Each structure stands twice: as structure tokens, then as C-alpha cells.
Amino acid sequence: MTEQMLNNEELPQSCSQADAAAAYLDGELDVAAVEEFERHVVACHACASAVADQRRLLCVLDVAFSDQSQREFALPKNFIQVVTAHAQTDMCSLRRPSEKRRALLLSVLLAAIAFALLGASNFGAAFAPARAVWDAITTALDVASHTIFETLTGLTLFVRAFGGRFIAEPGAPQLLIWLPLASALFLLLRLILNYHRQRASE
Incomplete structure (x- = not known):
């Protein structure tokens, strides 16, 4: 019985002010509270043990995160x-x-x-816009080529039919100069009309 009482005296008893140890070490208490807690720690073994444990924990953390430890993991200058x-x-x-x-x-x-x-079907659907653009380009080129071919054919027939007469006349050189220009203008107007006609049909 006597040994049990001695063991109970050696073990620190719980105290209601033991939670204030962290605030005391962090400096969160005012002057009056600090003086009161220090007087209480002198008489209370539980609070004294709590303060000692907190101080040991802070020392361990300070060593772990000291400047020397940071220098060990510092990156090189270059x-x-x-x-x-x-x-x-x-x-x-x-x-x-x-x-x-x-x-x-x-x-x-x-x-x-x-x-x-x-x-294959989904892949074709993914390239459907590109295929539509390509079809439009090929259609425009086909229309332009047919127009140019028909115009050149008509111009060739015209030159064969009336070329001899124009050359024999005095104003033939001027006519031969203006004839290609008129043909080019006619071709341009025909291309524009075909383009607008195709846009209207779409």
C-alpha cells in the first residue's frame, strides 16, 4: 500500500492548466498570465512535465529545421x-x-x-470538312478549265475563219492587239457569271 502511494506521487497528475504550456512557450500569454503560470509550474508536477516535453519538442524541431540542415540541401549556384x-x-x-x-x-x-x-467510317467522318473543301476546289477548277477550253476553241475557230481577211485589211495589227484583250475580258466575265450561277444553285 505504501509502495503504491509512492508510485502515485512519482507520476505527474493531470492538471487543468497543462494545456497552457504551449501558449506559454509560444509567448501568447500576457505578463500577468505568464507570472501566474510560472508560479503554478513550480508547485504543479504535471504542468512542469508538460512544459519540459514541449521544450524538448521545440528543440528537436529547431535542430531539424536549422540553417545548417537547409545548407545541406541547398542547390548549387550554377x-x-x-x-x-x-x-x-x-x-x-x-x-x-x-x-x-x-x-x-x-x-x-x-x-x-x-x-x-x-x-474507317468514323475516320472518314472526321475528315469530312476537308473532303468538302477539296470537292469545292476540284469543282471550281473543272469549271474554270472547261470555260477556258471552250473560249480558246471559239477563239481558234474565229481566227481561222476571219484571220485572213483581218490581216489583209489596213487596220489588222491594231485589231490583233485588241482581240486578245477582248477575249480575256470575255473570259473573265464568263468566269464571274459561272461562279455566281454556281453559288446561286448551292
């Missing part, structure tokens, strides 16, 4: 220059012909994989 040099060296390899061929093969492989995953 860290940015070294990283920049390595990055430039890595990018130089992309300019080689072998790297370009490898990139081209990789692009073709990715396109084949995308075609296999999406399917």
Missing part, C-alpha cells in the same frame, strides 16, 4: 546554367535526320492506331 545546358543538349538531338525519321515513323504509327481504333 544550377540553372547546368539545367539549361542539359536541356539544350537534349534538344540538339531532335535536329538530327535519324530523330526526324523516327518522329515521322511514330506519327504514321499513331495515325494507323487511330484509324484502327476509330474505324
Whole structure:
């Protein structure tokens, strides 16, 4: 019984002011509260133990995050220059012909994989706008080529039929100069009319 009482006296008892130890060490208490807590710590073993534990924890944290520990993990002064040099060296390899061929093969492989995953129908639908633009361009070129061909054919027949008479006349050189200009103007007007007619039909 006596031994149990001694053991109970050695163990620190809980105290209602033990939570104020952290505030005391952080300096959050005013002067009156600090003086009162210091007088209480002298008489209270629980609060004295709590203050000691808090102080040991703060010492451990100060050692762990001291300036010496930060200097051990400090980056070198030329860290940015070294990283920049390595990055430039890595990018130089992309300019080689072998790297370009490898990139081209990789692009073709990715396109084949995308075609296999999406399917031919979905792949065609994805390129439907480009196909529509290509169809419009080919249609315009076809119309222009037919117009030019018909105009040149008519001009050739006209020259064959009336060329001899115009050359024999005194004003033939002037006519031969103005005739191509008139033909070009006629061709331009016909192209414009065909273009507006096609837009109206669409």
C-alpha cells in the first residue's frame, strides 16, 4: 500500500492548466498570465512535465529545421546554367535526320492506331470538312478549265475563219492587239457569271 502511494506521487497528475504550456512557450500569454503560470509550474508536477516535453519538442524541431540542415540541401549556384545546358543538349538531338525519321515513323504509327481504333467510317467522318473543301476546289477548277477550253476553241475557230481577211485589211495589227484583250475580258466575265450561277444553285 505504501509502495503504491509512492508510485502515485512519482507520476505527474493531470492538471487543468497543462494545456497552457504551449501558449506559454509560444509567448501568447500576457505578463500577468505568464507570472501566474510560472508560479503554478513550480508547485504543479504535471504542468512542469508538460512544459519540459514541449521544450524538448521545440528543440528537436529547431535542430531539424536549422540553417545548417537547409545548407545541406541547398542547390548549387550554377544550377540553372547546368539545367539549361542539359536541356539544350537534349534538344540538339531532335535536329538530327535519324530523330526526324523516327518522329515521322511514330506519327504514321499513331495515325494507323487511330484509324484502327476509330474505324474507317468514323475516320472518314472526321475528315469530312476537308473532303468538302477539296470537292469545292476540284469543282471550281473543272469549271474554270472547261470555260477556258471552250473560249480558246471559239477563239481558234474565229481566227481561222476571219484571220485572213483581218490581216489583209489596213487596220489588222491594231485589231490583233485588241482581240486578245477582248477575249480575256470575255473570259473573265464568263468566269464571274459561272461562279455566281454556281453559288446561286448551292
